[in-house]
Amino acid sequence: MATTLPQSEFANRLGELRDRLGEAEADAAVFFDAMSIEYLTGFGHIQTERPVVLGVTEEGIEITVPRLEVERVEPNPWIDAVHHYFDYPGGRPIEVAAEMLSGMGVESVLADADGAPGVMGYEGPALSEFLDLETQSWVPRMRWAKSDAEIDLIRESATWANLGHRYLAEYAEVGAHPATVSQRASTDASRAMLDTLGDRFEERVRGSGPVHAGFISAHETALPHGHTPNQRLREGDVLVTGASSNVDGYRSELERTMFVGEPSDDQVHHFELMLEAQTIAIEALGPGVPIADVDHAVWEYFEEQGVTDLAQHHVGHNIGMGGHEPPYIDRGWAEHCESEHTSYTDEDAVMEPGHVYTIEPGLYTETEGYRHSDTIAVTDEGIEWLTYFPRDLEANVIR
Amino acid sequence: MATTLPQSEFANRLGELRDRLGEAEADAAVFFDAMSIEYLTGFGHIQTERPVVLGVTEEGIEITVPRLEVERVEPNPWIDAVHHYFDYPGGRPIEVAAEMLSGMGVESVLADADGAPGVMGYEGPALSEFLDLETQSWVPRMRWAKSDAEIDLIRESATWANLGHRYLAEYAEVGAHPATVSQRASTDASRAMLDTLGDRFEERVRGSGPVHAGFISAHETALPHGHTPNQRLREGDVLVTGASSNVDGYRSELERTMFVGEPSDDQVHHFELMLEAQTIAIEALGPGVPIADVDHAVWEYFEEQGVTDLAQHHVGHNIGMGGHEPPYIDRGWAEHCESEHTSYTDEDAVMEPGHVYTIEPGLYTETEGYRHSDTIAVTDEGIEWLTYFPRDLEANVIR
Numbered sequence: 001m002a003t004t005l006p007q008s009e010f011a012n013r014l015g016e017l018r019d020r021l022g023e024a025e026a027d028a029a030v031f032f033d034a035m036s037i038e039y040l041t042g043f044g045h046i047q048t049e050r051p052v053v054l055g056v057t058e059e060g061i062e063i064t065v066p067r068l069e070v071e072r073v074e075p076n077p078w079i080d081a082v083h084h085y086f087d088y089p090g091g092r093p094i095e096v097a098a099e100m101l102s103g104m105g106v107e108s109v110l111a112d113a114d115g116a117p118g119v120m121g122y123e124g125p126a127l128s129e130f131l132d133l134e135t136q137s138w139v140p141r142m143r144w145a146k147s148d149a150e151i152d153l154i155r156e157s158a159t160w161a162n163l164g165h166r167y168l169a170e171y172a173e174v175g176a177h178p179a180t181v182s183q184r185a186s187t188d189a190s191r192a193m194l195d196t197l198g199d200r201f202e203e204r205v206r207g208s209g210p211v212h213a214g215f216i217s218a219h220e221t222a223l224p225h226g227h228t229p230n231q232r233l234r235e236g237d238v239l240v241t242g243a244s245s246n247v248d249g250y251r252s253e254l255e256r257t258m259f260v261g262e263p264s265d266d267q268v269h270h271f272e273l274m275l276e277a278q279t280i281a282i283e284a285l286g287p288g289v290p291i292a293d294v295d296h297a298v299w300e301y302f303e304e305q306g307v308t309d310l311a312q313h314h315v316g317h318n319i320g321m322g323g324h325e326p327p328y329i330d331r332g333w334a335e336h337c338e339s340e341h342t343s344y345t346d347e348d349a350v351m352e353p354g355h356v357y358t359i360e361p362g363l364y365t366e367t368e369g370y371r372h373s374d375t376i377a378v379t380d381e382g383i384e385w386l387t388y389f390p391r392d393l394e395a396n397v398i399r
Numbered sequence: 400m401a402t403t404l405p406q407s408e409f410a411n412r413l414g415e416l417r418d419r420l421g422e423a424e425a426d427a428a429v430f431f432d433a434m435s436i437e438y439l440t441g442f443g444h445i446q447t448e449r450p451v452v453l454g455v456t457e458e459g460i461e462i463t464v465p466r467l468e469v470e471r472v473e474p475n476p477w478i479d480a481v482h483h484y485f486d487y488p489g490g491r492p493i494e495v496a497a498e499m500l501s502g503m504g505v506e507s508v509l510a511d512a513d514g515a516p517g518v519m520g521y522e523g524p525a526l527s528e529f530l531d532l533e534t535q536s537w538v539p540r541m542r543w544a545k546s547d548a549e550i551d552l553i554r555e556s557a558t559w560a561n562l563g564h565r566y567l568a569e570y571a572e573v574g575a576h577p578a579t580v581s582q583r584a585s586t587d588a589s590r591a592m593l594d595t596l597g598d599r600f601e602e603r604v605r606g607s608g609p610v611h612a613g614f615i616s617a618h619e620t621a622l623p624h625g626h627t628p629n630q631r632l633r634e635g636d637v638l639v640t641g642a643s644s645n646v647d648g649y650r651s652e653l654e655r656t657m658f659v660g661e662p663s664d665d666q667v668h669h670f671e672l673m674l675e676a677q678t679i680a681i682e683a684l685g686p687g688v689p690i691a692d693v694d695h696a697v698w699e700y701f702e703e704q705g706v707t708d709l710a711q712h713h714v715g716h717n718i719g720m721g722g723h724e725p726p727y728i729d730r731g732w733a734e735h736c737e738s739e740h741t742s743y744t745d746e747d748a749v750m751e752p753g754h755v756y757t758i759e760p761g762l763y764t765e766t767e768g769y770r771h772s773d774t775i776a777v778t779d780e781g782i783e784w785l786t787y788f789p790r791d792l793e794a795n796v797i798r
Contacts (some may be wrong), residue, residue, distance in 0.1 A: 033736020090731020183586035
């Protein structure tokens with residue numbers, strides 16, 4: 001049972017980063033993105049308007065944080081020195097970070113951005129006002145292929161997601177309220193997970209428990225990003241469920257199309273089309289497979305069946321620390337890799353061992369939607385299913 | 400009971416936006432930020448790697464969305480035309496948006512960014528490759544002062560947050576598990592809210608219910624952004640709670656420092672210091688008050704009491720559609736307004752009617768933390784408390 005990432009992972013990641021830095025013309029790599037900082041060092045924080053700045057040179061690693069993160073980051077074994085400002089904006093965060101880098105002997109950097117992300121509310125000087133700065137996007141690319149240790153965590157996530165989904169299926173019934181079914185299933189699965197893992201559980205989730213299971217229902221399922229209706233379940237409702245859990249920062253995705261009571265012939269028809277499309281996609285996966293081919297295979301099936309007008313999105317995406325990660329299973333992926341706007345090449349257009357895909361082709365009629373999602377790893381020899389709730393119709397009818 | 404924003408709000412916002420556009424040298428205002436698009440039109444979506452692009456001219460409003468958002472946006476009364484691409488990246492989202500703007504007769508734009516936010520995963524061409532582009536940050540600034548209708552929603556949010564917090568206080572006891580107390584309180588308050596509001600409830604929350612109540616406890620309270628420990632409550636534990644609810648996209652913030660069983664003299668001492676600091680901050684609020692003065696007032700009190708080393712952050716921030724919004728109650732706020740890196744002026748350095756502040760000065764010892772947070776609106780005459788759970792020691796001891 002894998003519940004925490006071994007420290008050797010960070011050594012490997014920092015080693016790869018320094019290899020890239022060694023080949024580049026800069027004194028340091030700098031990161032503003034919370035997930036990149038967590039990926040490299042294991043220090044996680046909530047990204048807000050308060051900048052956090054990690055500097056990595058050949059010799060050392062230092063970080064600038066707001067005062068409120070100091071005690072959280074100090075025990076980190078990879079970070080040699082912690083600098084802080086009191087708060088944003090009065091504490092002059094970028095100035096403190098520039099001083100940190102200057103103290104590290106750094107005059108030129110390759111940074112993941114020229115300052116803290118403005119969408120999070122930061123307004124202030126760019127880092128390039130203080131030193132030579134070019135940008136890089138190394139860590140998001142490094143995250144594509146997961147290590148065995150990372151896949152172990154995603155597999156563990158899928159286990160607890162499955163329990164949440166099992167409770168969801170059990171508590172859903174005619175007359176039940178979606179919000180209550182969801183929260184009850186999440187509560188019970190979270191408690192089972194917390195009590196089972198005990199001290200092995202890494203505390204990463206604020207507020208509520210680590211398993212979440214829920215669904216959208218009825219007319220809202222016609223919208224891939226629909227909401228949960230404030231309406232008790234009725235005979236004939238379609239549900240599109242979703243369950244996940246957070247294991248040391250890693251997640252999985254499990255979704256099922258379910259029926260409250262006997263589905264109509266029309267519902268069975270659309271369910272079976274969706275199920276076959278998902279099967280086609282999964283059978284197309286594997287190492288060396290052009291990523292776009294998987295989306296093409298599903299599209300060809302939809303064309304044969306005359307239902308392309310019911311499709312609203314591509315087949316899937318990668319998952320790991322982020323819920324949506326590249327590469328995306330999209331018909332335009334190869335062209336995207338060749339475009340001048342990415343630094344990708346032909347090699348980035350194929351599936352590699354360690355990629356972890358959600359496979360979720362969907363069909364949406366005017367009144368309801370049909371989508372399963374499974375989380376599947378590409379291995380050296382083929383694939384491994386990480387989620388395992390049954391996919392067939394019979395297992396997904398609530399009676 | 401206010402549960403939805405009246406459509407007149409959007410007319411006002413679009414009117415103000417067009418006033419700004421009329422004074423500027425551009426054909427259109429363009430928005431990539433999901434919250435800005437929702438603020439202007441009421442169309443909300445989950446911001447991902449798939450760009451959504453809103454264009455506003457004097458004459459019309461059009462939007463480019465991925466296929467999966469089409470049915471969600473089409474009923475919107477403010478948007479005249481919906482353009483779509485199939486998915487990212489194959490659908491060439493920015494090209495579709497550029498064509499939309501061209502069809503609107505637009506050659507120059509003032510945009511909130513030069514393309515979709517890269518932190519969400521978008522990689523592709525910038526919009527400036529297709530037309531003249533300068534940036535503006537109009538909407539985040541427009542959001543500072545809330546209208547009466549917006550404050551009505553935040554007040555409603557505080558009502559349901561209070562119920563969640565009441566359940567939290569009731570379910571917390573020695574031996575109870577934090578995750579279960581949180582999820583049970585959230586479930587029960589959400590159901591009460593959903594059943595009370597019925598058809599008036601705007602479906603905005605995916606998965607779980609609209610009220611969330613939780614807490615961090617014991618050693619984790621020493622960290623302002625601590626996690627929930629996987630450890631049952633024990634006599635003597637300090638809790639730092641948090642409760643909120645989502646009412647048509649608006650939220651409030653309610654936090655309390657609570658004790659499981661009788662607090663020690665040392666705990667009472669720190670609680671009373673924190674409570675007095677919060678009172679000082681609240682008494683300093685009002686229209687025309689320099690924002691930085693409120694942070695100064697608390698800091699002076701901490702200096703008098705010799706506890707500045709226990710402070711880790713400024714007094715508070717605004718809240719509304721976002722959980723953290725400017726202006727921030729920070730000692731450096733006036734300087735920030737004068738800085739060349741913001742477009743603010745002296746006028747932006749003072750509190751105005753419609754600002755809604757969280758007031759949450761905190762103190763953090765080596766072993767535990769003390770922080771209340773209340774949500775308070777600045778009015779024409781003074782202030783209005785929106786949150787109302789009792790703040791005194793006696794009401795916050797769990798026996």
